[in-house]
Amino acid sequence: MQPSPAHHDERLTAPRSWWGVAALTGLACALMLLPLGGLALLAGLVGGGALAGALVSSYGSARVRVVNGVLAAGDARIPATALGEPEVLDAEEARAWRTYKADARAFMLLRGYVPTAVRVEVTDPADPTPYVYLSTREPQALVAALRAAKAAAPAGPAG
Secondary structure, eight states: OOOOTTOEEEEEOOOHHHHHHHHHHHHHHHHHTGGGOHHHHHHHHHHHHHHHHHHHHHHTTEEEEEETTEEEETTEEEEGGGEEEEEEEOHHHHHHHHTTTOOTTSEEEOOTTOOOEEEEEEOOTTOOOOEEEEEOSOHHHHHHHHHHHHHHSOOOOOO
16 A cells, blocks of 8 residues: 555664664673673673664654654654745755754754755744754655645635
């Protein structure tokens, strides 16, 4: 079954190289415990690798979703009707919006290892957040899902 155009689900996983760093951290922990014997070596390898892997996994577990007319990004849940027109940001423009163009009031779900992003203005007058910035590897698909979710939303009262 094909997901509807108003559906998008992306997990911003850490790059594979980070898992290599986690494995090397486990190895380093094990080598520090080498003088204590084989059991300590094994405990250091497993414990250090598990800890480093857990850190990589938790940081890389951010999700960006558009489901049932709602943008869910990290801890934020925003109805598509409270959002303006989404804008695809290429690598250069995304870098600008996460540095010198950034607004401290904005909601930013960014991952430095994801070069592209989408920026969407928040049009809800009761919300002080000017825009949301979302790192995404699939900016066109996210924009299409946001547009479809907004088009499918029931028309609210004029105001």
